[in-house]
Amino acid sequence: MTGELFSPLHLRSGQALKNRIAKAAMEENMAGDGQLPDEQLFTLYRRWAAGGTGLLITGNVMVHAEALTGPAGVVLDENAPLEPFTEWAKAGKSGGGAIWMQINHPGRQVASDMPGVVWGPSDIGVSLGKHSSRFGRPSAMTAQQIEETVTRYAVTAHRAEKAGFDGVEIHAAHGYLLSQFLSPLVNKRTDHWGGPLENRARMLLDIVKAVRAAVSPSFAVAVKLNSADFQRGGFDAEDARQVIEMLEPLGVDLVELSGGSYESPAMTGRAADTRTQAREAYFLDLAKDLVKSSPIPLMLTGGITRRRTAERVLDSGVAIVGMGTALAVTPDLPDRWRGGREADRSMRPVNWSDKALASAASMAQVRHQMRRLARGSRPKPGTHPAIALIAEQRKQRTALRRYRTWLAKSRNAA
Numbered sequence: 001m002t003g004e005l006f007s008p009l010h011l012r013s014g015q016a017l018k019n020r021i022a023k024a025a026m027e028e029n030m031a032g033d034g035q036l037p038d039e040q041l042f043t044l045y046r047r048w049a050a051g052g053t054g055l056l057i058t059g060n061v062m063v064h065a066e067a068l069t070g071p072a073g074v075v076l077d078e079n080a081p082l083e084p085f086t087e088w089a090k091a092g093k094s095g096g097g098a099i100w101m102q103i104n105h106p107g108r109q110v111a112s113d114m115p116g117v118v119w120g121p122s123d124i125g126v127s128l129g130k131h132s133s134r135f136g137r138p139s140a141m142t143a144q145q146i147e148e149t150v151t152r153y154a155v156t157a158h159r160a161e162k163a164g165f166d167g168v169e170i171h172a173a174h175g176y177l178l179s180q181f182l183s184p185l186v187n188k189r190t191d192h193w194g195g196p197l198e199n200r201a202r203m204l205l206d207i208v209k210a211v212r213a214a215v216s217p218s219f220a221v222a223v224k225l226n227s228a229d230f231q232r233g234g235f236d237a238e239d240a241r242q243v244i245e246m247l248e249p250l251g252v253d254l255v256e257l258s259g260g261s262y263e264s265p266a267m268t269g270r271a272a273d274t275r276t277q278a279r280e281a282y283f284l285d286l287a288k289d290l291v292k293s294s295p296i297p298l299m300l301t302g303g304i305t306r307r308r309t310a311e312r313v314l315d316s317g318v319a320i321v322g323m324g325t326a327l328a329v330t331p332d333l334p335d336r337w338r339g340g341r342e343a344d345r346s347m348r349p350v351n352w353s354d355k356a357l358a359s360a361a362s363m364a365q366v367r368h369q370m371r372r373l374a375r376g377s378r379p380k381p382g383t384h385p386a387i388a389l390i391a392e393q394r395k396q397r398t399a400l401r402r403y404r405t406w407l408a409k410s411r412n413a414a
Helices: 039-049 083-093 129-134 143-163 177-182 202-214 237-250 284-293 307-315 325-329 333-338 355-374 385-413
Strands: 021-023 055-057 098-104 167-172 220-226 254-258 298-301 320-323
Touching (some): 039 083, 039 355, 083 098, 083 143, 098 143, 143 167, 202 220, 202 237, 220 237, 237 254, 237 284, 254 320, 284 307, 320 325, 325 355, 355 385
Parallel strands (some): 021 055, 021 320, 055 098, 098 167, 167 220, 220 254, 254 298, 298 320
16 A cells, blocks of 8 residues: 555655655654753654655744743754754754754744743733733834844755755744734734835745755755634635745745634634634645645645545645654654554643633643653553643743753853
């Protein structure tokens, strides 16, 4: 049973992926001392590498040490030592597949108790009703801050290549900084970074240009983009189609389609509106339309757990199937599919009425499984989401104390 799922994909950079199955990025929040990858992440990625995926995309690596999505986030900036990243790349390639580093800046999606900066295109905060106070109030970025951030992405990509990674994925989805610039609901600027879509896309396009100039032609450059934000009046599928067309002349190898943000967590199957209620392949209907006009190969992520679903995605014209949660529960799922088997376990669903809390619990469940894999243990997908969430909050408090200390020392040394 080896169909198109297990055929290679040749990218415009010349890189060839051994099959059409990718581990999509999941935020591990497992950095060791100095916000660096350590043996936990090495072990985790060796587990995934041995499972048969053609491509591993890391959880988001931060380009700015003062702007993290979580206190245990990995940072690769101009000051980070490369040796731990070299080990991470080796672990990811140990099974014969490729490993790309997802690079990111959180923008306004920063917890209110985090030190550092909270930036956005405008000073509009995250709106989560009674949970809104969990996030800091952003300040609108200056032109200098925007230009410095573009440079940070290029520096991180260049150093990722030096460390042995095969490519980078620029995160412009899920409500993080570049997604914020793309969104007309968040980006209220009146300069040339705001207003019409070509202005709102300017920062993303400038980053892609800078990254492509900083790496070799054979190094893959991908972009993760929302197929839609799933918020009325927000970034939508037509916007996504136009942005993909803008990316094509810039040498982008692949665009990964996802959807949602913290305000509308469609990526966990919990959108704020009703346009993605599918239990599997959440964004396939939108992808089917985008693939008709896309000049760039597309990857689709979100709710894919079975081979039949993966094949249906490829049949639509999508080039690569991305999976996250399914591989946290069954790290050898691609090899199982090749042998005609499916996963024998699935994650316990979170059906809480509070969507923001349910999304946080779902992510905590996934991280619980990843930590078990990193310890060499078997996943335990039946863990109650409330237990996983409480355990995650405890770990984050410890990580926050460590990050504060590290950041203060880094500032003093600068």
